[in-house]
């Protein structure tokens with residue numbers, strides 16, 4: 001829509017954190033002896049203990065294939081677990097859960113991936129409105145033209161937070177990679193999730209854009225009290241933006257400590273065969 005003025009950004013207003021069902025006071029994540037096998041024979045996760053409190057920023061590090069993405073997917077009920085216990089935002093995920101519980105967990109979780117997965121031909125604003133898929137009347141999230149005014153306003157607010165409000169009506173694929181990742185962050189945060197899961201969010205970006213994206217979403221999580229769990233192969237990102245670093249090695253937690261206590265020897269052990 002060349003030349004069209006983007007919708008006005010309303011002053012920020014308080015949006016309630018999604019709080020349907022679930023125990024808001026419970027730990028965000030409590031995993032004990034968590035095991036996960038894809039084929040019923042080989043355990044990828046071999047007994048992971050992890051407790052995450054609301055508001056923490058946790059970096060998950062480890063060599064390729066050690067199980068970081070698998071763990072993230074288990075934590076948010078994308079995969080069922082094979083043993084041990086797990087609760088996320090007060091919901092017991094130790095046993096197979098139905099679609100309703102999966103929906104509840106996902107409604108309160110925002111996702112940012114290495115590939116931003118925007119719909120290229122749609123506007124930036126529509127892509128952020130897509131963050132409302134899963135709500136009642138989801139079909140209205142297909143396009144910003146169909147979305148209720150409240151969703152559009154929330155999306156504009158979210159775009160303003162990532163400093164892209166003026167590009168709201170541009171096609172998503174006309175933005176740079178770093179800008180597209182900022183749109184993905186706006187989409188992930190538009191519903192004010194309680195938990196943000198980011199799987200290598202800066203991996204496809206140049207060093208400066210990557211640093212900017214990391215700074216942006218860690219700041220927004222802190223501002224809105226959103227608990228953050230992210231993976232990264234860039235130790236500057238993991239140590240610089242997390243309040244805790246959890247290293248996985250061969251499906252187990254090797255260490256779990258604040259970044260200031262992580263030593264070069266810890267990192268060597270994490271990544272050595």
Ligand SMILES: Nc1ncnc2c1ncn2[C@@H]1O[C@H](COP(=O)(O)OP(=O)(O)OP(=O)(O)O)[C@@H](O)[C@H]1O
Nearest residue numbers: 038039044062063064065066067068069070071231
């Ligand atoms: N859906 C799946 N089905 C079968 N095996 C899988 C599946 N997803 C992952 N795996 C296997 O589980 C192991 C751990 O993979 P995972 O993606 O969790 O590791 P990762 O630590 O995130 O790796 P990377 O740093 O390379 O992204 C790998 O051996 C992988 O092949």
